[in-house]
Amino acid sequence: MHDHAPSPGGIRSAGHRRLLAISLCLTAAVMVVQIVGAILTGSLALLADAAHMFTDASALVIALIAAAVAARPPDDRRTFGYQRAEVFGALINAVILIALAGGVAVEAVGRLIDPREVEVAGGLMLVVAVVGLIANVISMWLLSRAQRTSINVRGAYLEVMGDLIGSAMVIVAAIVIVTTGWMPADALASMAIAVMIIPRAVALLREVFSVLAESAPRGTAVADIRAHLLGYEGVVGVHDVHVWQLTRGAPVFSAHVAVAPDLLAGGRSAQLLSDLQTCLAEHFDVEHSTFQIEPAEQSDCEPHHA
Structure with a gap:
């Protein structure tokens, strides 16, 4: 007997797309301000942060497109829908982050090795960096809740977080330049921005590859799930257990459940099926589950893979 619980709703919601759109507008506006500020001040760090803002804007556009595609309903060819578009x-987004970090690092090292006579206007640089910081704080606040359930929004959130840190680095460099006149602080801030980007990009890549490899979601213990299922009266075996996720916040579970003959004879399989699905939903946050209920004697004859 097979049955499926309903897939989670609202993960790829219009609300998420609205938040992404607001963040995109904020990012694009601040990017223009930073580009103008970089030209007027001669600051490499401010220009690097503006380039990061441009990358953020591109990433948010990608995120909006992916979220819209992911919201499309399932069809006969894509029975799980389009949620993988988020992945x-x-x-x-992760590839863009890594490419950006490399470019910023190369330019910063070049300035440190071969310093050029560039006068950085620290005061204006500081004002522009503070504007960027405020905009990033607002964007992070807007995306903070949605990024917990969407890997795609998570990517955009990490982009904005990187920009917030970058703005903070630019502020520190600007303060150093204003108070001491030490211009290499600008190149060092650029290098710091690049160094801060890499770990987040790698972490996002690891999560993407984990989803594409259909690994069990982080924090999901298959042994614990099997133990819960075996705790139900009449269940004598659980095998061929598979747990994976379509995207962040959309885990999928399937298993064969061997039951005692008297449970099937008593017509209690439907109630057991409902109980097992409720167990997965309430204890392990798995809304989409598939069970094959079979008599114990049939299970003994089948090869077990998990």
């Missing part, structure tokens, strides 16, 4: 959007 590919997150993959693009």
Whole structure:
């Protein structure tokens, strides 16, 4: 007997897309301010942060497109729907982050090795960096809740977090330049921005590859799930257990459940099926589960893979 619990709703919601759109507007506006500020001040760090803002804007556009695609309903060819589109959007975001970090690092090292006579206007640099910091704080606040359930929004959230840290680094460099006149602080801030980006990008890539490899979601213990299922009266075996996720916040579970003959004879399999699905939903946050209920004697004849 097979049955499926309903897939989770609202993960790829219009609310998420609205938050992404607001963040995109904020990011694009601050990016323009930072580009103008970088030209007027001669600051490499401010220009690097503006480049990061440009990358953020691109990433948010990708995230919006992916979220819209993911919201499409399932069809006969894509029976799980289009939720995996979010994963590919997150993959693009991670690659952009790594490329950005490399470019910023190369330029910063070049300035430190071969310093050029560039006068950085620290005061204006500080004002522009503070504007960027405020905008990033607002964007992070807007995305903070949605990023817990969407890997795609998570990618955009990490982009904004990187920009917030970058703005903070630019502020520190600007203060150093204003108070001491030490211009290499600008290149060092650029290097710091690059160093801060890499670990987050790698972490996002690891999560993307984990989803594409159909690994069990982090924090999901298959042994614990099996133990819960075996605790139900009449269940004598659980095998061929598979747990994976379509994207962040959308885990999927399937298993064969061997039951005692008297449970089937008594017509209690439907109630057991409902109880097992409720167990997965309430204890392990798995809304989409598939069970094959079979008599114990049939289970003994089948090869067990998990």
